[in-house]
Amino acid sequence: MKIEKNKIGLIILVLSMVHSINFWGQKSADQNHDKPNIIFILTDDQRFDALGYAGNELISTPEMDKLAKEGTYFKNAMVTTPICAASRASILTGLYERSHNYNFSTKKIRDVYMQNSYPKILKDNGYYTAFYGKYGVRYDGLKKQFNEFESYDRKDKYPDKRGYYYKTIGKDTVHLTRYTGQKAIDFIDSKNSSQPFCLSLSFSAPHAHDSAKDQYFWQDESDKLLKNTIIPPAKLSDDLYFKSQPDFVKSGFNRLRWRWRYDTPEKYQYSVKGYYRMISGIDREIKKIRKELKKKGLDKNTVIILMGDNGYFLGERQMAGKWLLYDNSLRVPLIVFDPRVKNQEDSKEMALNIDIAPTILDLAGIQIPQNWHGKSLMPVATKEQTSLKRDTVLFEHLWEFEHISPSEGVRTKEWKYFRYVNNMSFEELYHIKNDPQETKNLAKDPEFKSVLEKLRTKCNALINEKSDTYFNGPTALKVNITEAPQSIPEFQWQVPTKNFEQTSYQILLASSKKKLDQNIGDLWNSGQVIQKVAKAYKDGRIYLKDGQTYFWKVRVWDQENRFSKYSECQTIQLNGSK
Structure with a gap:
């Protein structure tokens, strides 16, 4: 033929x-053969300077330091929300908390966001995906995201070291850090070069075991570390830095957990050493993981990304935990090591947790969803560009919890501004270029009024920009006034229409527009009231004066306990005009 x-x-x-x-x-x-393998390592509560490469001479992190030296170390990396649940949701989805609206008080995260998460997109595009460790987000669809996975964390039912020691390798009960490291090693050992993989590892360490008296539990190999060392006192630990806080911060969880961990010299030494020792345990596992990659011949084509899920107070301002919008809470270590790139360099760019998902997709050669808020870090890591072209970033902690006041703010390379959501009269402004420890609040200084107003306006603009339609507030506000015998207002509204079922509401009634804009209900703050009906009477009588103007707004919670924005301001006059 x-x-x-x-x-x-x-x-x-x-x-x-x-x-x-x-x-x-x-x-x-x-x-897919030429696509890199990706290992994303997330640590729990590792702050920015809990790393030898960051200049910390007390901690032992030789393998992390090696990654930082060989890769791109982002000196000014931060999280957009300084708490694990919301931060992890942002890492998975590339979205601000303002958009995904997930935190400890909500139920499950919306499936629409997780359908667009980085592991789901990778899996749908030929990557073999795996996860081991603390997932940290309420979601039942891990099978959609990962080809193989095991989700686990500390067990609070054990108020002692068993909370960290309940997993076994063979017949031996081991620390969760060792267990997670071994799961990674076994995964790598099972891989061949026919399909690229993305392995997401989430260590529970160095998170304190809150239910235990001793708080910190590390592996025996770390006992010798810092054994004969005296940890210097925490910076800003004088009384004046604590006393400068609002009362609702001074009486909150930051102070309570300081008492658990740092309120005596003995506790302070034990806790800080324990915190550092637990991070050293992770470091040892990373060394084993890299050794296994080399053994399998995968080290030349496997990108490793390392990040902390939020920062941490180690006694500064007589505080513990995270949550607040100081740098102690926000700044984290972030390293992108790509063995294919020679002579990677450190970067001063403001890299964020919402950048992880875009970076991973960029590495995989997959288009980044347009609705994501983050940016790929690879152009900086590969030295194609030196800037992320990001002049201002939004930070927020929106969890409505009586012991931790929600807050929001913005940061530039030179300034930081933040405020407390439920009482915006408490504002803080720092010239971080000259005051990196954030010791001098300039919010009430007339000389910096224009800076304050500019950043306040930018904060409001970014909040609107990063919110989505699920977050819309109630509309069609209306007030009926009864006269029997005093004026009693009946408030009515219409709930957001996008798959929203009201389960509760909060009304603020104020004597001035300024107070209402600051979320101060000086005449009535209903708090969160459980009620499905979109109307409410004041419980008791409000004595409104004839001819006086009053101001009110309302927000509502849906069936998953996710709250909406506040509505627009509505005015009330006793004479009937509204």
Whole structure:
């Protein structure tokens, strides 16, 4: 049989196309062969300077330091929300908490966001995905995201070291850090080069075991570390830094947990050493993981990303925990090590947790969703560019909890501004370029009024920009006034229409527009009232004066306990005009 040359070329082309595209529409092994493997390592509560490479001479982190030296270390990396649940949701989805609206008080995260999470997108595009450790987000669809996984964390039912020692390897009960490291090693050992993988590891350490008296539990190998060392006192630990806080901060969880961990010299020494020792345990596992990569011949094509899920107070301002919008809470270590890139350099750019998902997709050669808020860090890591072109970033902690006041703010390379959501008269402004410890609040200094107003306006603008339609507030506000015998207002509204079922509400009634804008209900703050009906009377009588103008607004919670924005301001006058 004779076949003409042009037909031979056509046949070869068709065969090539058939080989590269399978019937499921996914990329073939050949197309994926040159894609890098990705290991994303997340630590729990590791703050920015809990790293030898960051200049900490007390902690032992030789393997993390090696990654930082060989890779791109982001000196000014931060999280957008300084708490694990919301931060982890942001890492998975590339979205601000303002948008995904997930935190400890809500139920499950919306599936629409997780369908667009980085592991789901990777899995749908030919990557083999795996997860081991603390997932930290209420979601039942891990099978949609990962080819294989095991989700686990500390067990609070054990108020002692068993909270960290309940997993076994063979017959031996081991620390969760060792267990997570071994799961990674076993995973790598099972891999071949036919399909790229993304392994997401989430260590529970160095999170304190809150239910235990001793708080910190580390592996025996760390006992010798810092044994004969005296940890210097925490910075800003004088009484004046604590006393400068609002009362609702001074009486909150930051102070309570300071008493658990740092309120005596003995507790302070034990806790800080324990915290550092637990991080050293993670470091040892990273060394084993990298050794296994080399053994399998995967080290030259495996990108490793390391990050902390939020910062941490180690006694500064006589505080513990995170949550607040000081740098202690916000700043974290972040390293991107790509073995294919030679001579990677440190960066001063403001890298964020919402940048992790875009960075991973960029590495995989997958288009980044347009609705994501983060940016890929790879152009900086590969030295294609030196800037992320990011002049201002939004920070927020929106969990409505009586012991931790929600807050929001913005930061530039030179300034930081933040305020407390439920009483915006408490504002803080720091010239962090000259005051990196955030010791001098300039919010009430007339000289910096224009800076304050500019950042306040920018904060409001970014909040609106990063919110989505699920977050919309009630509309069609209306007030009816009864006169029997005193004026009693009946408040009515319409709930947001996008799949929103009201379960509760909060009304603020104020004597001035300024107070209402600051979320101060000086005449009535209903608090969160459980009620499905979109109307409410004041419980008791409000004595309104004839001809006086009053101001009110309302927000509502849905069936998953996610709250909306406040409505627009509505005015009330006793004479009937509204």
